[in-house]
Amino acid sequence: MSPCRPRTLLVSGASRGIGQAIARRLLADGHRLSLGLRQPELADPWLTADSDGPQLHRHPYDALAPESAPNSAESWVVAALEHFGHLDGVVHCAGLFSRVGLTYAPGEQAEIEELLAVNLLGPWRLSRAAWPQLLACGDGRVITLVSMSGKRVKGGLAAYSASKFALMGLCQTMRNEGWTAGIRVTAVCPSWVNTTMAAAVTALPREAMTQPEDLAASVSHLLALPASAVPFEFNVSCQLEQ
Ligand SMILES: NC(=O)c1ccc[n+]([C@@H]2O[C@H](COP(=O)([O-])OP(=O)(O)OC[C@H]3O[C@@H](n4cnc5c(N)ncnc54)[C@H](OP(=O)(O)O)[C@@H]3O)[C@@H](O)[C@H]2O)c1
Numbered sequence: 001m002s003p004c005r006p007r008t009l010l011v012s013g014a015s016r017g018i019g020q021a022i023a024r025r026l027l028a029d030g031h032r033l034s035l036g037l038r039q040p041e042l043a044d045p046w047l048t049a050d051s052d053g054p055q056l057h058r059h060p061y062d063a064l065a066p067e068s069a070p071n072s073a074e075s076w077v078v079a080a081l082e083h084f085g086h087l088d089g090v091v092h093c094a095g096l097f098s099r100v101g102l103t104y105a106p107g108e109q110a111e112i113e114e115l116l117a118v119n120l121l122g123p124w125r126l127s128r129a130a131w132p133q134l135l136a137c138g139d140g141r142v143i144t145l146v147s148m149s150g151k152r153v154k155g156g157l158a159a160y161s162a163s164k165f166a167l168m169g170l171c172q173t174m175r176n177e178g179w180t181a182g183i184r185v186t187a188v189c190p191s192w193v194n195t196t197m198a199a200a201v202t203a204l205p206r207e208a209m210t211q212p213e214d215l216a217a218s219v220s221h222l223l224a225l226p227a228s229a230v231p232f233e234f235n236v237s238c239q240l241e242q
Contacts (some may be wrong), residue, residue: 015039139183
């Protein structure tokens with residue numbers, strides 16, 4: 001399905017995995033993308049084909065960078081605005097996984113703090129920086145890769161689940177605060193998606209997982225929907241959830 005109109009979107013986490021599949025699909029759809037990448041110079045060759053042109057902008061971005069740093073969320077938004085002149089959406093794909101559990105070992109608190117800084121504060125700071133643009137455009141979109149782990153907890157994984165439940169809370173707040181200005185927020189909640197992140201965690205065969213390209217097709221469709229039809233939650237599971 002082709003989009004109603006081309007959007008100008010920030011996309012994080014596009015170096016690989018789900019974010020790359022989404023960026024490739026949205027570029028093919030005709031959207032203009034600003035990609036925030038930790039190492040733009042090392043990005044997959046597909047990016048260099050249309051480098052920093054009218055449809056594609058790349059900027060260094062590390063979710064852990066302090067606000068004043070050139071690779072912070074705040075600096076990225078400024079650079080994207082200088083490049084395109086406006087923004088009307090954000091797609092949050094950057095994220096980390098962690099196995100840290102409830103009774104974490106001495107020294108593991110730093111991993112929890114990094115996880116929260118990337119999975120929660122990353123989308124929060126980027127949305128906050130882009131919010132004036134989203135409000136002003138009257139039809140903004142925020143799509144966030146949450147997880148089924150932001151809706152239910154299977155087993156342990158206290159740190160990862162806590163980061164994703166908190167992210168879901170952030171999504172609900174953005175939905176509430178942006179609603180009357182036409183901003184629509186979707187929390188995308190997959191179970192297993194065939195990326196290196198999932199392969200490191202589950203023994204599920206890769207072909208049995210949701211494929212990144214199929215998730216990207218769903219995100220493409222979400223962006224084509226009018227404000228009156230955008231779902232807040234988009235749940236995708238490759239296994240029975242009960
Ligand atoms: N795969 C799954 O089964 C699954 C299921 C549910 C939800 N999710 C969520 O979907 C999102 C994408 O997952 P994925 O499977 O595509 O993961 P992935 O393949 O591991 O990719 C993670 C992405 O996040 C970026 N990133 C990590 N730390 C960052 C930081 N400090 N600053 C900026 N970017 C950073 C990585 O950039 P570098 O290349 O520079 O490391 C990479 O682009 C995550 O939020 C994940 O929690 C995944």
